[in-house]
Amino acid sequence: MADGHATRRRTRRTPKPLDRVRLNDLALHYVARFATSSGKLETYLRRKLRERGWEGEGEPDVAGLVERFGEKGYVDDEAYARMKASGLLARGYGARRVEEKLRADGLEEDLRQANAPGEWAARSAVLAYAKRRRFGPFAASVAGEGSEESHKRREKQLAAILRAGHSFDHARRVVEIADIGELEEWVEEVRD
Numbered sequence: 284m285a286d287g288h289a290t291r292r293r294t295r296r297t298p299k300p301l302d303r304v305r306l307n308d309l310a311l312h313y314v315a316r317f318a319t320s321s322g323k324l325e326t327y328l329r330r331k332l333r334e335r336g337w338e339g340e341g342e343p344d345v346a347g348l349v350e351r352f353g354e355k356g357y358v359d360d361e362a363y364a365r366m367k368a369s370g371l372l373a374r375g376y377g378a379r380r381v382e383e384k385l386r387a388d389g390l391e392e393d394l395r396q397a398n399a400p401g402e403w404a405a406r407s408a409v410l411a412y413a414k415r416r417r418f419g420p421f422a423a424s425v426a427g428e429g430s431e432e433s434h435k436r437r438e439k440q441l442a443a444i445l446r447a448g449h450s451f452d453h454a455r456r457v458v459e460i461a462d463i464g465e466l467e468e469w470v471e472e473v474r475d
Contacts, residue, residue, distance in 0.1 A: 301332060302339035310348055314357045318366060321358050322389010325349045361397075364390050368398040375412025378405050380448025406470040409453045412444060413466070419457040420466055 301309065306328065313319065313327055328345045337343050352358045364385055371381045378400050385395045400408065413419045418440040428436075437458050444454035460466045 298335050300336035300338040301343070302337070303343075306332075306339070306343060306345075307348065310352060311357075314352060318363055319358060320360050320363045320388045320390055321349050321353055322360075324352065324358055326389065360390055360394055363388070364394045364398045368400070372400055372404055372408045373411065375408050375410075375415050375447065377408055377412075377444075377448030377450070377453070383448070402473045403470070405449070405453060406473060409444065409449045409457055410466060410470050412447050412449070413457045416440075416443065418444065419459075420461055420463045 299305070309331055310324060310328055313324060319327075325345055328343075328348065332343055332345070349358065353360070367384060367388065368381050371384060382395055382399060385398065414421050417423065422436075422440075441454050441458050444457060445451065456469060457466065460469065
């Protein structure tokens with residue numbers, strides 16, 4: 284069968300429908316390539332079942348397969364949540380974005396709460412974001428910038444920090460502080 288998306292010289296084969304063995308192999312291949320949560324694995328397998336169909340006996344036991352992978356240690360939701368949360372915080376994203384990502388990856392409420400950043404982690408993340416994006420005291424000074432242009436630039440920076448998942452208070456603090464040392468002291472004052 285020819286696929287409409289294939290080139291003229293080459294045609295794509297239609298993949299075989301899944302059975303129990305192929306579904307297990309597909310799941311093994313996925314967890315071997317990617318760090319994943321049980322929710323993401325289940326979503327992936329259900330999508331593959333929709334795309335390729337099922338020719339096995341009875342209904343596919345996707346939830347049972349995901350549970351078995353969790354028991355064997357192939358999928359570890361706690362480790363995945365820690366890794367994903369720390370990675371997002373290191374890149375400068377805020378607590379709201381971390382929570383949204385963990386929810387989208389199918390993690391339970393208790394895991395999302397356990398991996399929510401504390402005050403010091405949230406302040407460190409907003410500092411990292413400001414450094415990366417050159418906001419607040421990290422911004423290059425613009426010669427001849429009037430007060431209206433300065434206000435617009437600060438508003439844009441504030442909006443970007445809020446979209447990154449930070450609280451309004453943290454965003455306002457970063458945009459208003461003019462000295463890098465003062466901003467770093469603000470972060471360190473809540474360190475454990």
